Amino acid sequence: MITLSILAGSTILLLTLTLWKRKAPARLRTLPAFTKLVHTLGLSIEDGKRLHISLGHGNLLDGRGGSALAGLATLRTITERTSVSDMPSVASAGDPALGLLTQDTTHAGYKAAAVEEMYQPTSGRVAGLTPFSYAAGAMHITADENVSTNILVGHFGPEAALLTESAERSHTTTIGASDNITGQAVLFAASQEALIGEELFAAGAYLGNNASHLASLTVQDILRWLVILAMVGGAIGKFIGAF
Amino acid sequence: MRVLTTVIAIAVGLIVLIGYFLPQAEPLQSMLLNWAVTIAGAATLMGLLNLLAVHFSKVRRGEKGGVYSALLILAMLGTLTAGIVLRPQHVGMQVLLNGIILPVEGMLMGLLTISLLYAAMRLLRHRTDIMAVFFILTALLIFLGSATLPFGDVPVIGTLIRPWVSQIWALGGARGILIGVSLGALTTGLRVLLGADRPYGDK
Numbered sequence: 001m002i003t004l005s006i007l008a009g010s011t012i013l014l015l016t017l018t019l020w021k022r023k024a025p026a027r028l029r030t031l032p033a034f035t036k037l038v039h040t041l042g043l044s045i046e047d048g049k050r051l052h053i054s055l056g057h058g059n060l061l062d063g064r065g066g067s068a069l070a071g072l073a074t075l076r077t078i079t080e081r082t083s084v085s086d087m088p089s090v091a092s093a094g095d096p097a098l099g100l101l102t103q104d105t106t107h108a109g110y111k112a113a114a115v116e117e118m119y120q121p122t123s124g125r126v127a128g129l130t131p132f133s134y135a136a137g138a139m140h141i142t143a144d145e146n147v148s149t150n151i152l153v154g155h156f157g158p159e160a161a162l163l164t165e166s167a168e169r170s171h172t173t174t175i176g177a178s179d180n181i182t183g184q185a186v187l188f189a190a191s192q193e194a195l196i197g198e199e200l201f202a203a204g205a206y207l208g209n210n211a212s213h214l215a216s217l218t219v220q221d222i223l224r225w226l227v228i229l230a231m232v233g234g235a236i237g238k239f240i241g242a243f
Numbered sequence: 244m245r246v247l248t249t250v251i252a253i254a255v256g257l258i259v260l261i262g263y264f265l266p267q268a269e270p271l272q273s274m275l276l277n278w279a280v281t282i283a284g285a286a287t288l289m290g291l292l293n294l295l296a297v298h299f300s301k302v303r304r305g306e307k308g309g310v311y312s313a314l315l316i317l318a319m320l321g322t323l324t325a326g327i328v329l330r331p332q333h334v335g336m337q338v339l340l341n342g343i344i345l346p347v348e349g350m351l352m353g354l355l356t357i358s359l360l361y362a363a364m365r366l367l368r369h370r371t372d373i374m375a376v377f378f379i380l381t382a383l384l385i386f387l388g389s390a391t392l393p394f395g396d397v398p399v400i401g402t403l404i405r406p407w408v409s410q411i412w413a414l415g416g417a418r419g420i421l422i423g424v425s426l427g428a429l430t431t432g433l434r435v436l437l438g439a440d441r442p443y444g445d446k
Contacts (some may be wrong), residue, residue, distance in 0.1 A: 004264055004265075006385065006429075007260075007433075010323075010429060010430065010433055011433055011437070013410070014430065014434070014437065015437070016431050018439065024293045039417060061276075061284075063428070065412065065428075065432075066424075066427065066428025066429075066431050066432060067424075067428070068429075069431045069432070069435055070324055070427070070431050070443060072440075072442040073440055073442070076442075094289075095290075096283065096286040096287040096288075096289060096290030097283050097286040099281070099286070099290045099293060100286050100289055100290070100444065101442050103293075104442070104443060105442055110295035121293075121294060121296070122293075122297050122300060124293075125293060125297050126290035126291075126293045126294050127294070128294075129287070129290065130348065130422075132348045132351040132352065133348070136351060137294075137353070140308055143306045143308075144306065144307045150358070158359070159351070159353055159355065161355055161356060161359050161362055162351065162354065162358055162360040164358075164362065165358040165361070168365075179346070179424045179427075179428070181417050181420060182422065184420065186359065186362070188378065189359070189363055189366050189378065190358075190359075190366075191369075192369050192420070196420065197419070197420040197423035197424055197427075198412075198423035198424055198427035199247075200424070200427060201306075201427030201428070201430065201431055202427075204254055212434050212437075212440070213434075213441035216430035216431070216433070217430075219430050220423075220427060220430055221291075223424075223426050224426060226315060227422055227426075236298045
């Protein structure tokens with residue numbers, strides 16, 4: 001019953017706030033990783049270099065699907081912005097189903113930018129099927145394909161260190177975000193900019209400024225406050241012997 | 244076509260979701276999930292073809308690292324053929340798995356240790372803020388507290404500080420981060436379910 005109430009409440013909030021955000025301008029706090037990302041989007045086109053968007057090995061059929069979907073939303077925005085470049089972005093995934101969606105999303109980005117004829121199916125790739133084989137496959141993209149920035153958005157574990165190591169050797173920048181705690185610690189230590197926790201899911205709002213993405217940030221804030229209140233209330237209740 | 248895709252995706256998502264709350268919808272939910280597993284299996288084959296196409300194109304164009312791509316294609320086709328002919332349970336396939344694939348992954352894990360150590364060393368070059376200093380100090384404390392030394396645990400650090408940092412501060416922080424990630428995943432899922440995000444089509 002509680003789960004159903006949370007779902008129903010979140011859906012109503014999301015719908016209402018999406019309509020509201022279409023009218024009200026968004027005010028987002030500055031996140032250095034997104035500032036750098038927006039900066040590198042422009043620079044990569046000027047430098048004639050490409051971006052590598054790495055979506056990790058999140059499986060869409062389990063709990064890691066959320067980060068994979070957030071990665072796809074980020075990829076969609078980046079592809080649309082960089083598709084007219086001489087060196088279009090390349091995306092890699094470590095899960096076959098995610099790989100197919102990567103291709104579809106990249107294609108949609110080209111279509112939206114009205115340059116569908118420039119789309120190449122190999123710009124969305126499956127680099128490997130296990131975490132380490134994926135890292136080994138994606139490392140070569142950074143090293144061999146004239147990449148200026150690696151954007152790691154999705155489910156990454158400790159193997160992310162291999163990707164950041166490869167990026168460091170190629171003198172490329174890495175911006176990383178993972179839903180995995182170990183992956184986040186690795187990316188915090190090894191990348192130039194890292195997104196921690198739910199910041200991973202804010203990429204669509206910061207890059208695309210889309211009403212539904214902005215609304216989902218507000219819904220997350222409301223739910224976070226409810227969780228805090230429940231935790232504090234629970235602690236007080238336990239202390240006074242109410243439970 | 245675009246509308247039809249969206250309607251199908253949203254309907255399937257809703258049926259699967261309802262299946263978790265309504266027992267009557269469970270058979271339909273499990274049927275749809277079985278379909279998804281079958282499609283994911285077919286996607287693996289598509290993923291392999293994609294991998295093959297990317298590396299074949301690298302070899303054909305004579306790009307940097309083309310030799311490794313050629314090796315990958317040969318190894319992939321060889322393993323695939325052997326797997327189809329001999330079947331995965333065959334002793335030869337088990338030797339291939341235990342003798343090549345697992346050791347290579349193990350080697351990458353070993354390499355990871357060095358990469359992580361190097362990343363920790365250069366952390367202060369990337370970041371010169373208080374968080375980076377805390378990160379390094381915490382890692383050092385945990386290492387010192389967990390290290391196997393000839394004289395046993397380091398006094399105070401191993402017995403008092405390490406459990407305090409890892410079981411109270413780190414565990415609390417990790418739980419906080421995971422709650423945030425769950426909320427993010429929830430709203431992302433809802434956006435897909437409502438058709439605001441369509442990773443399967445034009446939006």
